[in-house]
Amino acid sequence: MDSKSTSLDFAIIGHQESWQSITSFINGIRNASIEPLPVDKIKDVFGFMPPRDLFKITLKSKTGNEVNGVFIETFIDPDKLSARYLKTNISKVKKAISLASKLNAKLATLGGFTSIVLEGSRNEFKDISIKLTTGNTLTAGFxxxxxxxxxxxxxxxxxxxxxxxxxxxxxxxxxxxxxxxxxxxxxxxxxxxxxxxxxxxxxxxxxxxxxxxxxxxxxxxxxxxxxxxxxxxxxxxxxxxxxxxxxxxxxxxxxxxxxxxxxxxxxxxxxxMGIINYGYTFSPNYKPFFYNYPVDNVAHGCVLEAVILAFEKKYENYSVGKGNITPEAISNIYQWALKHGVELAPxxxxxxxxxxxxxxx
Amino acid sequence: METLTNNFKSIEEFQVISDVFSQAITGELIGMSNFASLSGTIEDPFEKMEAIEHANGERQHAEGFMAYAKKTGLNININLNGSYWGRIRDVFLSYANKNDFIACLMIQEVMLEAFAVSMYTDVGRVLEDEAQKLFLSIAEEEKEHMDHSTEILRSELKKNPDDFIRKIEIIHYECMTILSEFSARTDLSGHCGVCHGDCMKNSLHHIGLDVVTMRGNALALYAEALDNIGIPGEKSVLWIANLPA
Known part of the structure; x- marks a missing residue:
């Protein structure tokens, strides 16, 4: 309940890249006393789920500051990322943005495929208070x-x-x-x-x-x-x-x-990809299910863009549209990242x- | 057979539509019984009258389905004591007997109505003419029940979020486990006692439906209903992931 009454610094809107990580997550959160589900039964339900907040994220800066966010899963089917399913997927991303707004997040980054929504027209988001970014500037930077x-x-x-x-x-x-x-x-x-x-x-x-x-x-x-x-x-x-x-x-x-x-x-x-050097925690701790990098505390540039903007208290539409990312913007956000102890991943x-x-x- | 020839393209279509109507009528009669029982849990006279009104609404829905079935010669089987509907009714009654209005509301107006609204909408979209109108209009009315209960449940959650969520979690596993077994690709607890012969889920393609989509849509609407009440997404995803499939 706290998540809905307290303001969040950021929301990460994302999707899973493979059924492997989804199966790991679903079976990981299933009670140990019941049978794990085979992937086909997970596929029967996963793609139908409306977007929802799965876990909270806390990050610490080199400066000692802390920011709090939430991960919103869009439940986009990893087999349906092609143009054929664009309409359905865009609808899911829009619902996820509405949820981020409802959760009082100041800024939402649209990770991976979901950024497609912000690369087009933003007219439909003009009435919502939440600021949006694709995270593409820091991704390009890394x-x-x-x-x-x-x-x-x-x-x-x-x-x-x-x-x-x-x-x-x-x-x-x-x-x-x-x-x-x-x-x-x-x-x-x-x-x-x-x-x-x-x-x-x-x-x-x-x-x-x-x-x-x-x-x-x-x-x-x-x-x-x-x-x-x-x-x-x-x-x-x-x-x-x-x-x-x-x-x-x-x-x-x-x-x-x-x-x-x-x-x-x-x-x-x-x-x-970037690495966070001063603290990166999930609550509930779903890292074992979602996280499959060879070192700790690695995250996508698009995710870290929201984090860095939150550390800097720059709640603005930083990366929006298509073709608007300048070398200066890349340089700026990369410098801010270093300031907060977020570096290029190994x-x-x-x-x-x-x-x-x-x-x- | 004359009626069958007049109204249906094939014997398979006739059989599956008969089973769809049988399930809908049984479900409405369960809803009617539940609302009647629910009225006993309510102190407020206006809410009490409203519950009776809802029970009457469910009766009218059942009558509407029955009238269509009679007119078109469908082969209807009503069974309120089948393995799934009977267990759902038992769970509901266990809370009605404790005068637990909130639990009853959650079972009838959120869990059962989410499945009813979603599945009626799916069926309505593929059937034609009068049958289409019937399913879609009843889905719309059931949706109003959901909206009404959402407001009550939302304010209940605000009073004591932790206790409310714990309570709803228990009810979820009691009731949604049955609905999940019932709507799985194969009946996980045996034959429902309503369908004629084998499970109709294997025959839904004769009317342009499939059980995976219907179940997925129903669970999605249920998840949205939980969202609307204010249940955190991180809780509801856990609850849904732990259902049988």
Whole structure:
């Protein structure tokens, strides 16, 4: 009851990426005396549930300040993240936003797929008091800082590198493009929509940026020294890569490892993630069910954006719309994150920590 | 058979619609009995009269379904003592006998009505003409019952949230376990005693429905009803996750 009467600093609106974590959660909260449910029976109910607050979150800053929030699960079916189910999913996200508002959260971040609602028209949210952010600015910040760190560790000169951005016309893809456009040798841009891709490439060429673009990855991958994947990797196949290519998998879900035709001589890490150094607790403690990172206290950049804004008491629509993220905004929120003891997460992938990366940091 | 030929596309459709109406009539009669029992738990004379009025409303719903069934020649089986409906009635009566108005309200107007409103709406959307109107209009009336009880339960929660939530949790497991077993893909506690022959859940596709969607929608409406009362989401998700499936 307290959650409904007391003001919360932030709400995180999210969804699960796999049935594995959902099954773990549902069976984890089922009484030990009753049988665990098989995934098919969980699937029968999960996607029907209306959004609800699952647990409270408390984070501590390096400065000693504390912020309190809540995680709102949208109950979006992980098998239904495609455009075909857009209407149903958007409706769930809107209900989740209403719930965040009802819970008196000052700010809500729309994690993962749910950010799509804020990348479109926001007219329907103009009457609600809660501030909204996609969290894409800090996500982009962690992706880009990750790339910069990787370059330092592997002695790669970013300014001499060809960087491929998969999903370049999306909000995070655009943020990465604009941040990197004056910092790399060549930008290789890939997206599904040819018209948008060419419009972007033309605009960059007019600024004097060296750009190649293609909706087909095959022509771009062999040229890339660094690959940033911010699109859903379901339909992506990556083959014919250069040796020692650095790949930052920052899509939802992060399963690019399964889409690589060649797995040797590739350095792949999961990007867009940060680590909280001064305290990160869930109540009830559902971390064992939802949390599957190789080190403690790691979280998505989109989640941490709300946290950092709350620490800074900047309850504002920080990341909204599409293509509005500036390098300055990335730099600002990244600096605020450092101020509060939130840093780039150690490099890891599905096999665990990337030892070489982290020993050099 | 003449009536059957006139009104239904196939014998399978006739059978499944007969079972749908049999369940609806049985459910309404259980609701009628529950509201009549509920009136005994109420002190306030106006609330008491309202409970009787609701009982009469459920009777009228049952009569409406029965009249349609008679007109179209449906094969109706009413069984208030079947394994699920009988157990639901027993749970309700256990609280009515203790004059526990809040518990009775929770069972009848939240748990049972959530399932009724959702399932009537699903059925109404696939049936045609008069049957469609009948199910959708009754769903609308049942929804009013839910809204009415929500206000009372919300104010009850405010008086003592912890005690209220503990109480509702107990009732949830007593009543929703039965509804969950009843609405699972296969009847988890045997035949319901209402459907003719095998369980109608396997035949719902003949009228464009499936039990997974109907159950999912019903549980979703129940979850929303709990939200509207003010039960925290972190509690209701736990309660629903612990139901049999």
């Amino acid at each position: 992706i880009l800082k990750g790339i910069e760190h990787a370059c330092v560790q592997y002695d790669i000169r970013l300014e001499e590198s060809n960087v491929l951005i998969i999903g370049a016309t999306g909000d995070i893809g655009l943020a990465c493009t604009h941040y990197l456009k004056q910092k790399v040798s060549t930008l290789l841009l890939n997206a599904r929509n040819q018209r948008r891709l060419e419009t972007l490439a033309t605009s960059l060429r007019n600024e004097g940026v060296n750009v190649f673009c293609d909706t087909n990855l095959e022509s771009l991958v062999p040229k890339a020294d660094i690959i940033i994947a911010v699109a859903s990797s379901k339909d992506i196949l990556i083959g014919n890569t250069k040796n020692n290519v650095i790949i930052c998998d920052a899509g939802y879900p992060k399963n690019l490892e399964n889409r690589l035709l060649k797995k040797e001589d590739i350095i792949l890490f999961h990007g867009g 490099f890891y992938n599905s096999k665990g920590l990337c030892k070489l990366f982290n020993t050099k940091v």
